[in-house]
Amino acid sequence: MKMNFARIMGQLAMQFADQEALVNIERERRYTFRELHRLTNRIANMMRSRLGLRRGDVAFCILENDNLSLLHAWTAFKGEAAFAHTNIRDALDEHRWQMAFIRPKAVFIETALLPRYADMLREQGASIVCMDAPATPYEGVQCFWDLIEGMPDTDPGIQSDTHADILIYRFTGGTTGRSKCAQYTIDNWLAARDTMYADEQQSIALNSHTRYLHIAPVSHGSGLSFLPTLFRGGCTLTQNAADLKAWCRNVETEKVTTTLMVPTLVNWLLDQPEAMRHDLSSLRTLYYGAAPMSPAKLAQAQARFGNIFFQLYGATECAQAVCTLTPADHLGALETGRLASAGRPTIGIEIRIVDDAGNDVAPGTTGELWLRGRGTIGGYYGNPEGTAAEFADGFWKSGDLGYIDDAGYVFIVDRKKDVIITGGFNVYAAEVEASLNAHPAVQMSAVVGVPHDKWGEAVHAEVVLKPGAAVEPATLIEHVKETLGRFKAPKTLTLVQTLPLSAVGKVLRRRVREKYWTNEPRRVS
CATH class of the missing domain: 3.40.50.12780 (ANL, N-terminal domain)
Structure with a gap:
């Protein structure tokens, strides 16, 4: 036309x-x-x-x-x-x-x-x-x-x-x-x-x-x-x-x-x-x-x-x-x-x-x-x-x-490339991030899979706290265990000042992930 x-x-x-x-x-x-x-x-x-x-x-x-x-x-x-x-x-x-x-x-x-x-x-x-x-x-x-x-x-x-x-x-x-x-x-x-x-x-x-x-x-x-x-x-x-x-x-x-x-x-x-x-x-x-x-x-x-x-x-x-x-x-x-x-x-x-x-x-x-x-x-x-x-x-x-679901609502679980396979289990990064972000001290988070000798990949989180907030990494890990269960909780968690964001404000998980897979025999893209 x-x-x-x-x-x-x-x-x-x-x-x-x-x-x-x-x-x-x-x-x-x-x-x-x-x-x-x-x-x-x-x-x-x-x-x-x-x-x-x-x-x-x-x-x-x-x-x-x-x-x-x-x-x-x-x-x-x-x-x-x-x-x-x-x-x-x-x-x-x-x-x-x-x-x-x-x-x-x-x-x-x-x-x-x-x-x-x-x-x-x-x-x-x-x-x-x-x-x-x-x-x-x-x-x-x-x-x-x-x-x-x-x-x-x-x-x-x-x-x-x-x-x-x-x-x-x-x-x-x-x-x-x-x-x-x-x-x-x-x-x-x-x-x-x-x-x-x-x-x-x-x-x-x-x-x-x-x-x-x-x-x-x-x-x-x-x-x-x-x-x-x-x-x-x-x-x-x-x-x-x-x-x-x-x-x-x-x-x-x-x-x-x-x-x-x-x-x-x-x-x-x-x-x-x-x-x-x-x-x-x-x-x-x-x-x-x-x-x-x-x-x-x-x-x-x-x-x-x-x-x-x-x-x-x-x-x-x-x-x-x-x-x-x-x-x-x-x-x-x-x-x-x-x-x-x-x-x-x-x-x-x-x-x-x-x-x-x-x-x-x-x-x-x-x-x-x-x-x-x-x-x-x-x-x-x-x-x-x-x-x-x-x-x-x-x-x-x-x-x-x-x-x-049965009422026609669409649930986005994660990006296909952001599935973390740890010990044979699929862990969806977005689900873990939602749990972390629900904590009152957390401003934002990024969850990725990192190399692990036993599990192949282990769940790792980087977390930015709200201004003036203070919380121990172990406390945040326990928070996820309570909300999602033990196998989905991060094995490790790092508090950081900033997370890499795209020009439109999306957290760039690939940038977080890349630094952990450099020089590894297997890399997650």
């Missing part, structure tokens, strides 16, 4: 006209629906006429949330070239690898990064566009606002095939290995929009009064909420810094109704004094996802902030809400044990639970989740081996181990 997205967005601009559509908080930019539509038309026209970007070309974006919001889906879908959204918090070497891999024709970059990145970008041979005028001119670097000066705000007139044309690339988080490049069509993203409307409780989170604040990187899962908010007539607000003090101020000042956080940030918010000093009463929905959340911590958050929590389960490779645990589900879920679930499948998603041979397992049995829906990508860019290994008959093999 063909679509002129500029025409679609133009209809929204007429309907919601002077309502706020986008607010960039740090840069103090505000755009109504009409203004955002005209600006993104100008950007799309500039991409073609001044940068010469055509179908098949790629523009690489190393940008903060506010600047990336100008080049997000509502801009990409108006043009021919694809946008590659990387995380600005990734390392320079990771960006170097990503650009060498995807070979962009243009790179949009934060001006503050130019001193470190300019030489590397010139080596790539791409046009370099900085988002603000630099204090000192850089040879061969153009300024974004200069490029769009004088460009028409008329419809670019581009039609794209919603199922065939690739217009967005995103790199996987890399929590279990080297990142891969996911490729998306317009329909993949419209699936994200439509599944966010499938549950009637979403009308509380997404409507014409919505003010959705993004603190998580919009280059990743948070950005999937742009179109659902836009099509409902709501306002998207961006915050660049992962600063909870600033977030609390912004919620109060901007009357924020909706936000999304990874569980790590929710845990930190519980210990944030500013959360008590600022008026957060405008919040109606706090989405959380991207990593397991301790049921004990979630219960504390509910008691503190009310029944505003809404879990989303999805993935880079399946760009839609796969499962939801709604606020209504959260009521009484602690008593039923379903607070630990990912919720029920959304309308239109197929989930298979399979064994190692790809055969469906019996109901209630743990297996790997395979996902198929409109949001499921067709494969990885430039990676036929990865595509063949992880996709089958339209299903993406998620690598998540889980089961579905």
Whole structure:
């Protein structure tokens, strides 16, 4: 099917006209629906006429949330070239690898990064566009606002095939290995929009009064909420810094109704004094996802902030809400044990639970989740081996181990690669972490298998305590024994100041695991 997205967005601009559509908080930019539509038309026209970007070309974006919001889906879908959204918090070497891999024709970059990145970008041979005028001119670097000066705000007139044309690339988080490049069509993203409307409780989170604040990187899962908010007539607000003090101020000042956080940030918010000093009463929905959340911590958050929590389960490779645990589900879920679930499948998603041979397992049995829906990508860019290994008959093999209970709730037990096999028993790292994180002294933890002469692998934990807390490792080990049993409890436990986190706030178990398996004859990947 063909679509002129500029025409679609133009209809929204007429309907919601002077309502706020986008607010960039740090840069103090505000755009109504009409203004955002005209600006993104100008950007799309500039991409073609001044940068010469055509179908098949790629523009690489190393940008903060506010600047990336100008080049997000509502801009990409108006043009021919694809946008590659990387995380600005990734390392320079990771960006170097990503650009060498995807070979962009243009790179949009934060001006503050130019001193470190300019030489590397010139080596790539791409046009370099900085988002603000630099204090000192850089040879061969153009300024974004200069490029769009004088460009028409008329419809670019581009039609794209919603199922065939690739217009967005995103790199996987890399929590279990080297990142891969996911490729998306317009329909993949419209699936994200439509599944966010499938549950009637979403009308509380997404409507014409919505003010959705993004603190998580919009280059990743948070950005999937742009179109659902836009099509409902709501306002998207961006915050660049992962600063909870600033977030609390912004919620109060901007009357924020909706936000999304990874569980790590929710845990930190519980210990944030500013959360008590600022008026957060405008919040109606706090989405959380991207990593397991301790049921004990979630219960504390509910008691503190009310029944505003809404879990989303999805993935880079399946760009839609796969499962939801709604606020209504959260009521009484602690008593039923379903607070630990990912919720029920959304309308239109197929989930298979399979064994190692790809055969469906019996109901209630743990297996790997395979996902198929409109949001499921067709494969990885430039990676036929990865595509063949992880996709089958339209299903993406998620690598998540889980089961579905008799009421249809999906429980994610662990990542397939994070199963610790100790003495012949399978121990799931996420389950042990949930037990540790429930202890009142614990802020976060990472559980991995480490080499052991007797058991093959032994359960080991690294734990970060809350500020000012003190507890002995033996006490925490005993706590897990009491909640999960002796064989699942860590054999060893180390108190650490920090844990390695991905750019989107996930604990990188592989980084914790690697240091224990270096120079071992067998290594766990």
